[in-house]
Amino acid sequence: MAALSPISSLGYMIYGVADLAKWEDFAVNILGTQVGIRNSNSLGLRLDDYEQRFLLIEDGSDDLLALGWEFDTETKLEVYVEQLRSCGVEVTAGDDATAELRRVDKLYTCLDPNGWHHEFYFSPRMVALSKRFSSPVVANGFLADELGVGHLVVIAKSAQETNNFYQQTLGLTVSDYIKGEIAPGGPVLDATFYHVGTGRHHSIAVAEAPVPQRIDHMMVQVNDLNDVGLALDRCMAANVPIRMGIGHHPNDQMTSFYMITPSGFACEYGWGGIIIDDDNWEVARYSELSDWGHKMPAMA
Ligand SMILES: [Fe+2]
Known part of the structure; x- marks a missing residue:
């Protein structure tokens, strides 16, 4: 537990x-x-x-x-x-x-x-x-409320020091770990995922990867899988760069795609991320970031 x-x-x-x-x-x-x-x-x-x-x-x-x-x-x-x-x-x-x-x-x-x-x-x-909230384009809204804004994956200067601080000082709870290639044959991302009280699978993840950026991505979650597809259509129509197409993560069970924000880091747009019940949760280690999809556009 x-x-x-x-x-x-x-x-x-x-x-x-x-x-x-x-x-x-x-x-x-x-x-x-x-x-x-x-x-x-x-x-x-x-x-x-x-x-x-x-x-x-x-x-x-x-x-x-x-x-x-x-x-x-x-x-x-x-x-x-x-x-x-x-x-x-x-x-x-x-x-x-x-x-x-x-x-x-x-x-x-x-x-x-x-x-x-x-x-x-x-x-x-x-x-x-x-x-009350009314989205200009998302038909069935976002999953936020008590689960919070979404999540963020940061690239730490020192993952070990950051993980120690998040666990021992901030008191964040480890959800699981993934160590796997960002793309086949590409750099390896080694990430630790953390949740807090209301149990969104992760609110923050700390990654170590040989890349220059400090933010890998932020994530917002919608209530309806169709709103993920419709967001992808909006990106295509407006020429918003896609970092990775539709795919599924093995740990949080999120179905999502990744677009590039005007600040250059990515935004994951997802549906179906699980909620952790701390009484019945086993911390697992995964060896791949995605169990299907999430291909870079050139690979899709
Ligand atoms: Fe994510």
């Missing part, structure tokens, strides 16, 4: 982007997210009745700025922060302006060994009943 993480979900992601207008077009017309709160140099995006799931800040970096981990109660958040501090982690309380931009009532932040900000928050703002 795996240890239950005190974190309930990965609630939001914050990216620095070079071209906010291009991202808005991509997010609305390809991904099907809904525009939330707009500021002079930032844009909030919605997947559900949370006011914000993605925050894009136009800073030219095209990189991950922060991940937001949600807690069910203020008490759990405070206990967690005390534990981080007792482990010697420098944790800073977010000020009111920072909380406002993220649409949460209270947050703390710390850095991981890669320099990424992990934020820990309580009380996300929800929209009014009259403004």
